[in-house]
Amino acid sequence: MPSEFPEFFDGSIKITPFCDIHLTSKYVSWLNDPEVVRYSEQRHSTHTLKKCRDYLDSQLQSDNYFLAIEHQGNLLGHIGNIGVRVDRHNNIADLAIMIGDKRAWGKGLGSHAWKVVMKMLLDTLNFRIVTAGTLEVNAAMIKLMTNSGMQIDGIFPRRFLWEGSEVGLVMASIHSKLS
Ligand SMILES: CC(C)(COP(=O)(O)OP(=O)(O)OC[C@H]1O[C@@H](n2cnc3c(N)ncnc32)[C@H](O)[C@@H]1OP(=O)(O)O)[C@@H](O)C(=O)NCCC(=O)NCCS
Incomplete structure (x- = not known):
């Protein structure tokens, strides 16, 4: 386990390590909602509390x-998650986000959370590069990445099969000013 991720809160959101209190049927229902996971590889699986507990344990280890x-x-409580996959050897952090509570969509909360975590990874935890990827049909996610200062590094054409079509994978990154 790396150093603790610093907790963040302001008037609008709190970012905190995912723990037992977040492991609820509400959370599991997001992962089983086809609209929420429409652009995610999670759409191929059925999720249960037990699977989510196992995933949390694997991340903690x-x-x-x-x-x-x-x-x-x-007001809305727990609205989503951010996963940070850490490559210690190359000092790179790869980000993924899910705002599972659909009432929270389109209010700028995903962008805000993304920027906070990205800044923390670069400025406080001293990662060299933060990366992210999304399907080229996920317009909100592409906007979120570019609006946060990430650059599009490239598109892997036809990488995924999505709703009957071949769809590219958009890769983005931001580099530390110190590297
Ligand atoms: C994608 C997601 C993270 C965006 O978070 P959000 O809080 O709803 O988005 P924001 O309100 O911060 O908006 C981000 C940008 O996307 C735009 N946007 C939001 N919804 C949109 C939509 N349905 N279509 C196109 N653009 C959209 C916003 O206008 C904004 O761009 P702008 O700042 O230029 O106006 C969130 O909707 C989500 O988690 N969706 C389901 C899971 C998912 O797709 N995760 C990503 C997998 S790679």
């Missing part, structure tokens, strides 16, 4: 960070 996003003021 790894170098990765698994973070919960909470809507502050507890």
Whole structure:
């Protein structure tokens, strides 16, 4: 397990390590909602509390960070997660986000959480590069990545089969100013 991910909160969101209190049927229902996982490889699986507990345990035993996003003021509570896959050898962190509570979509909360975590990884935890990838049909995610200062490094054409079509994988990154 790497160093603890620093907890963040402001008037709008809290970012905190994902723990037992986030392991709820609400969370499992996001992963089983075809609309939420439409652009995610999670769409190929059926999820249960037991599988989610096993995933949390595997993340706790790894170098990765698994973070919960909470809507502050507890209006919506836990609204989503950010996973950070850590490559210690190359000092790279790969980010993935899911805002599972659809009431929270389109309000800027995903972008805000993404920028906070990205900045923390580069400026506080001293990663060299932060990377991310998404299907080329996921317009919101591509906007979120580029609006946060990431550059598109390339598109792997036809990498995925999505809703009956071949779809490319868009790869993006941001480099530390110090590297
Ligand atoms: C993709 C996701 C993280 C975006 O988070 P969000 O909080 O809903 O998005 P934001 O409100 O921060 O908006 C981000 C940008 O996308 C745009 N956007 C939001 N929804 C959109 C949509 N349905 N279509 C196109 N653009 C959209 C916003 O206008 C904004 O761009 P702008 O700043 O230029 O206006 C969130 O919707 C989500 O988790 N979806 C399901 C899971 C998923 O697809 N995860 C990514 C897998 S790689």
